[in-house]
Amino acid sequence: MASTNIGGSRLPAPVKRGEDWVVLGGTANRLWERGYFGRPIRDGIQLTAAEVLNAHRLRGMPLPYDGWLADTLTSNPNLLFEAEVLGALRYPGEKVILSQNIASANAVLLDEDSWALRWPRDVKPSETEPVAEVRWMRARDAIDWEVLARWTSNVESGGRIPEILIVDDEHGVVTYRCKHHNPRGEQKNPFNDLDNDARRKVAHAWSSGHETSGGYWLNIQSGEWPITGSGINLEDGVWIDHLEARAVSRIVNPTMLRPEGVEGTLLHILEDLLSRGLTIRPGFKYGTRWRAYDGLVGDGHAPWLIVPIHEAPTDWAEACLSARLSAGVNKKWLCALPSTKTQSPSDSRPGSGGWRFLALERPPSDARWTNPIKH
Secondary structure, rough: OOOHHHHHOOOEEEEEOOOOOEEEEEEHHHHHHHOOOOEEEEOOOEEEEEEEEEEHHHOOOOOOOOOOOHHHHOOOOOOOHHHHHHHHHHHOOOOEEEEHHHHHHHHOOOOOOOOOOOOOOOOHHHHHHOOOOEEEEEEOOOOOOOHHHHHHHHHHOOOEEEEEEEEEOOOOOEEEEEEOOOOOOOOOOOOOOHHHHHHHHHHHHOOEEEEEEOEEEEEHHHHHHHHOOOOOOOOOOOEEEEEHHHHHHHHOOOOOOOOHHHHHHHHHHHHHHHHHOOOEEEEEHHHHOOOEEEOOOOOOOOOOEEEHHOOOOOOOHHHHHHHHHHHHHHEEEEEEEEOOOOOOOOOOOOOOEEEEEEEEOOOOOOOOOHEEEHH
């Protein structure tokens, strides 16, 4: 790509200075004043290689010299991806400042993993707080859900949006947001809120239950069954699956130990969900472990689809598919992660909690940043 002035730009070609590039002269200031590219220095504006390419695309700034792109890709293999992300954010007019340049706007990061800060197009970064902290990923990058949850917590603690831009294999950009949810429902906590009469009903139904393939059939009318968040009405009784049966046995006998391994983890999450007053049903139809209602089944749709961390997608292509499918049926996709506080998955007390729920969500239609050029 040659260093001609595309579109008649009056910006001069950048020159190398250290690891970055500098646009010299008074006209360079418009890069900061109008688009917040790079950072101001004494004699111009200092840019990263990705911002050089971004300014070339959006502002018609000439590239440093013929062959610059080929030379720069050798030492900066992420250059094309970073430029796509910057283009997606800046093309509609959003103000973006990379993490290494935020001192120029008197801003601070809430988490060191953030790549950039974003401001709305109608404000000046030097006069207001950013609305989002931004990270970008390739579609096939692996996901560390614990790191992602920590980043989300830190960013949300300051009232900012944890915003992630995903670049796919044809260099298209899609936007997602991370958010911690605290799902709650209207049912009684079966571990703490059942009165003595209700507990006797549960114990009697459990003691006279019949094991079936995959679960237990309990000889009690569904209208009399006290654990309204679990079990289905089947043949004038209540059927519960194998995992729900484990939870019921621990309601009857709170001293019963939780099993080890994956089954123990699943049971702990199920107990946590039931203790929140949720009605829980299998999520098989939606490709998740559970679907969760805040009321009774039939009173409304299930707002949440929940998957434990060990069953969660392993890369961003899979995660985006799960989130998009959930949004398509008007639900939030949640990944269940162990708490970072004193409670833990090893806590054997029924209903002891100890789980966080991290959502990956599509943003509102006016905040879905995507690159303007389709390759």
